[in-house]
Amino acid sequence: MIATTPSLNSEISLAALPPDWPGSFWLHWLVFAVIIIVFVLATVIVFIWLERRLIGRFQVRLGPNRAGPFGLLQPIADVIKILTKEDLVPGKADKLVFWLAPVVAFTPVLMIFAVVPFQGGALLADLNIGILYIVAISSVVSIGVFMAGWSSNNKYSLIGAMRDVAQLVSYEIPLVLSIAAIVMITGSLSLTEIVEAQNVPYIVLQPLGFFIFFVAALAEINRTPFDLVEADSEIVAGFNIEYSGTKFATLFLTEYAEAVAISAIIATIFLGGWRGPLLPPLLWFLIKLFAVFFLIVWIRSTIPRLRIDQVMSFAWKFLLPLALINLLITSIQIVFWPEASVWPVVLLNLAMVATLVLFWSKFFKLGGRRIEV
Amino acid sequence: MTGIHCVRITIMALKTEPFVINLGPLHPSTHGVFRMRATLDGEVIIDIEPVFGYLHRGIEKLAETRTYKQDIPLTDRLDYVASMSNNLPYVMAVEKLAGIQVPERAEYLRVIMAELQRIASHLLAVGSLANDLGTFFTPFMYMFREREKIVDLFEMVSGQRLLYNYMRFGGVSHDIPDEFLPALEKFANRMPGFIDEYDQLLAENEILLARTKGVGILPKKLAINISASGPVLRASGVKWDIRKADPHSVYDRFEFDIPTGSAGDCYDRYRVRIEEMRQCVRIIKQAMEQLPQGKVLNKVPLRLRPPVGEAYAHIEAPKGELGFYLVSDNSEEPYRFHIRAPSLINLTAIREMIIGWKLADAIVTFGSIDICLGEVDR
Numbered sequence: 238m239i240a241t242t243p244s245l246n247s248e249i250s251l252a253a254l255p256p257d258w259p260g261s262f263w264l265h266w267l268v269f270a271v272i273i274i275v276f277v278l279a280t281v282i283v284f285i286w287l288e289r290r291l292i293g294r295f296q297v298r299l300g301p302n303r304a305g306p307f308g309l310l311q312p313i314a315d316v317i318k319i320l321t322k323e324d325l326v327p328g329k330a331d332k333l334v335f336w337l338a339p340v341v342a343f344t345p346v347l348m349i350f351a352v353v354p355f356q357g358g359a360l361l362a363d364l365n366i367g368i369l370y371i372v373a374i375s376s377v378v379s380i381g382v383f384m385a386g387w388s389s390n391n392k393y394s395l396i397g398a399m400r401d402v403a404q405l406v407s408y409e410i411p412l413v414l415s416i417a418a419i420v421m422i423t424g425s426l427s428l429t430e431i432v433e434a435q436n437v438p439y440i441v442l443q444p445l446g447f448f449i450f451f452v453a454a455l456a457e458i459n460r461t462p463f464d465l466v467e468a469d470s471e472i473v474a475g476f477n478i479e480y481s482g483t484k485f486a487t488l489f490l491t492e493y494a495e496a497v498a499i500s501a502i503i504a505t506i507f508l509g510g511w512r513g514p515l516l517p518p519l520l521w522f523l524i525k526l527f528a529v530f531f532l533i534v535w536i537r538s539t540i541p542r543l544r545i546d547q548v549m550s551f552a553w554k555f556l557l558p559l560a561l562i563n564l565l566i567t568s569i570q571i572v573f574w575p576e577a578s579v580w581p582v583v584l585l586n587l588a589m590v591a592t593l594v595l596f597w598s599k600f601f602k603l604g605g606r607r608i609e610v
Numbered sequence: 611m612t613g614i615h616c617v618r619i620t621i622m623a624l625k626t627e628p629f630v631i632n633l634g635p636l637h638p639s640t641h642g643v644f645r646m647r648a649t650l651d652g653e654v655i656i657d658i659e660p661v662f663g664y665l666h667r668g669i670e671k672l673a674e675t676r677t678y679k680q681d682i683p684l685t686d687r688l689d690y691v692a693s694m695s696n697n698l699p700y701v702m703a704v705e706k707l708a709g710i711q712v713p714e715r716a717e718y719l720r721v722i723m724a725e726l727q728r729i730a731s732h733l734l735a736v737g738s739l740a741n742d743l744g745t746f747f748t749p750f751m752y753m754f755r756e757r758e759k760i761v762d763l764f765e766m767v768s769g770q771r772l773l774y775n776y777m778r779f780g781g782v783s784h785d786i787p788d789e790f791l792p793a794l795e796k797f798a799n800r801m802p803g804f805i806d807e808y809d810q811l812l813a814e815n816e817i818l819l820a821r822t823k824g825v826g827i828l829p830k831k832l833a834i835n836i837s838a839s840g841p842v843l844r845a846s847g848v849k850w851d852i853r854k855a856d857p858h859s860v861y862d863r864f865e866f867d868i869p870t871g872s873a874g875d876c877y878d879r880y881r882v883r884i885e886e887m888r889q890c891v892r893i894i895k896q897a898m899e900q901l902p903q904g905k906v907l908n909k910v911p912l913r914l915r916p917p918v919g920e921a922y923a924h925i926e927a928p929k930g931e932l933g934f935y936l937v938s939d940n941s942e943e944p945y946r947f948h949i950r951a952p953s954l955i956n957l958t959a960i961r962e963m964i965i966g967w968k969l970a971d972a973i974v975t976f977g978s979i980d981i982c983l984g985e986v987d988r
C-alpha cells in the first residue's frame with residue numbers, strides 16, 4: 238500500500254513547463270489553451286463518430302458509412318447542418334439567460350482540461366489541488382443546464398432542468414467520497430502525483446471506488462441510465478428543447494466535452510493516466526480515454542433509463558453507504574498495513590467489492606410506489 | 611457579545627401549485643398523434659385527460675359510401691402495423707352477411723397470416739415499450755430485424771410491405787408462391803431462439819423490472835368492466851381469447867395455450883406478449899403441417915349485394931378483440947359499417963392506471979397498452 242504523508246506544499250505552481258519549453262509563462266498559457274481547445278473539439282468529433290458507429294454495431298445495423306471513408310465525415314456534416322440552422326429564441330424566453338446558458342455550460346468543461354495531465358508534465362496548470370478543482374468546476378455545468386432549462390420558458394425543459402439539479406446534488410457526494418479514498422492513498426490532490434503514485438492502477442487497488450465513481454460520473458454527465466435530463470421518450474429533449482443553431486451546437490458540444498472530460502479523469506485517476514509500457518505516454522492516455530468512452534457508449538446502448546425517484550434512492554441508499562464503507566476500509570488499510578505489499582490488498586479489495594455490491598443489491602430494491610392523490 | 615451569532619432559520623412550507631403539461635399530440639412516445647393533458651405535481655401525475663381524434667379520417671362513414679370490395683383497403687388503414695388482422699374480420703363479416711364459403715386452404719393461409727401478423731405486431735409493441743423505457747432503440751432494432759422477415763414473407767404473398775390488402779370474400783387474393791413455405795419454415799424454426807434472446811436481454815434486466823413491475827396496474831375487475839381485450843386483459847389475469855372462446859376459421863384444430871398474467875402491471879403485459887409470440891410460432895408450425903392443397907378463392911359476384919340483414923364478426927387481433935358490425939340494405943354499399951377497435955377500448959382505463967405515478971411511468975404504461983392511433987381515431 239502506498240501511503241505517503243500529505244504534501245504540505247502550499248505553493249501553487251501554475252507553470253509546469255516541460256524543461257525545453259520556449260517562451261514565457263503567458264506564451265505557454267496561450268499555446269496550451271489553444272491546444273486544449275483543439276484537443277477537446279477534435280476528440281468530441283471523434284467521439285461523436287465513434288458513438289454513432291458503435292451504437293450502429295450494437296443495434297445490428299451499420300451506422301453512418303456514406304460521408305467519407307467509414308462515415309468519418311459524418312460529424313462534420315452534422316456540425317455544418319446544425320450551425321446553418323436558424324437561431325430561434327422563443328418569444329417569452331429570458332433572452333439574456335437563454336443566451337448565456339450555453340456559454341456557462343461549456344466554459345467549465347474546457348476549464349477541467351487545464352489540470353488534466355495528458356502526459357508527464359504536459360498540462361496547463363499543475364495545481365496541487367487539481368482534483369478538488371475538477372470537482373468544484375464540473376458542478377458549474379449544471380448551472381448552465383439549469384439556466385437553459387429555466388430561461389426557455391418551456392415546461393418540458395423546466396422539468397429537465399429540475400431533474401438535473403436534483404441529480405447533481407445527489408451524485409456529487411458519492412463521487413467526492415470515492416475520490417477522497419484515492420486522495421488518502423496518494424496523499425495528494427494533484428493529478429500528476431496521483432498518476433505517479435499509481436504503480437498499480439487504482440482500478441484494481443480501489444475497485445469499489447472505481448465502481449462508485451463511474452456510476453456517479455455517468456449521472457454527472459447525464460448519460461444512460463441517468464439521462465433523465467433529456468429523456469427523449471418522456472420530456473422530449475429536456476433542457477435543450479428550445480435551442481437551435483449555434484446555441485444548440487454549444488450545448489451538444491458540452492455534453493460530449495463532458496464525456497471527454499469524465500473519460501480523461503477516469504483514465505487519469507483510476508487507469509494510471511499516461512503510464513504504460515512500450516507505447517508513448519500520450520498514446521496510452523488516449524487509449525485509456527477511448528476505452529472509458531467505449532464503456533459509456535456500451536452502457537448507453539444497452540440499459541433502460543431509471544425513474545427520477547429511483548435515481549435518487551440509488552444515490553442515497555446504494556452508492557452513498559458503499560462510498561462510506563469504501564472510505565472506512567481504505568483508511569483501515571492505510572493505518573494498519575501501510576507497508577503491506579500491493580497484491581494481497583488488491584485481492585482482498587476485489588473480493589470485498591464483489592461481496593459488498595452483491596450483498597447490498599440483495600437489500601436494495603429500486604422499486605417505487607404509487608402516490609395517492 | 612460578538613463572535614457567536616444565533617441564526618434563526620425559518621423553514622417555510624413552500625407554496626407549490628400543480629401545472630398542466632401536454633403530452634402530445636406531437637410527442638415521441640405517444641405512438642402517433644395522441645394527446646394526454648396531464649396535471650403534474652412536481653413529477654407526480656395527479657390528473658390526466660386523454661384527448662382523442664387527431665387522426666380521425668372518418669373511415670366508418672367513408673366505408674358506407676364505397677362498395678364492399680372497395681372497403682377492404684380501408685380496413686388496412688385502421689391498425690396499419692397489423693393490417694392482415696384487420697382485413698380478416700371484415701371479410702369474415704361480409705362472408706357471414708352474404709353466406710360465402712371459404713376453401714379450406716384459404717382458411718389455413720388466413721390463420722398463418724394472422725399469426726405472423728400477431729408476431730410482427732407484438733415485436734413492435736415490445737420494441738417500442740423498451741424504447742419508452744429509454745433504451746435508445748437497441749431492443750427496437752433487434753425486434754425490427756425479425757419483423758423485417760415477416761414483412762418479407764407478406765411481400766411474397768401480397769406484393770406489399772405495410773398495407774397488404776390480401777384477404778378477399780371467399781378466400782385470399784393469391785395463392786402463396788413456391789418460395790413462401792420454405793421461408794416460413796426457416797422463420798418458424800429460428801423465431802423461438804430469437805424470442806429467448808429478447809427475454810434474456812430484457813426480462814432479466816434489473817432496471818426494466820424496476821420500471822415495469824407493479825407500475826400501471828389494471829385490476830382484473832376494471833379490465834372486465836371497461837371490456838378490455840387482448841394482452842391487456844390477459845395480463846390482468848382473465849383467460850379470454852377469442853381463438854379459444856369463439857373459434858373462427860380453423861383455430862379449433864390447433865393446440866396452443868393462452869398465456870395470462872396475474873398482477874396486470876406493465877411487466878405482465880410485456881410477458882404476455884413475449885409468451886404469445888411463442889404460441890404463435892406453435893400455431894404456425896401446426897398450420898404448415900396441416901396445410902391442404904386446393905384453390906384459395908371461391909367465386910364471388912363482382913358486384914356483391916348481400917341480402918338485407920346484419921352481421922358481426924370478430925377475431926383475436928394482436929391488440930385485442932377486433933370486430934366489424936355490418937348492416938346491409940341489399941345495396942352495393944354497407945348501410946352501417948362499425949368497427950369495434952381494441953386499441954380505443956383498452957385505452958379507456960388509462961386515467962385509472964396512470965394517476966399517482968410519475969411522468970416517466972405514464973409513458974411506460976401508455977406504451978405497454980400498445981395502441982395504434984389509426985385504430986383509436988379511425
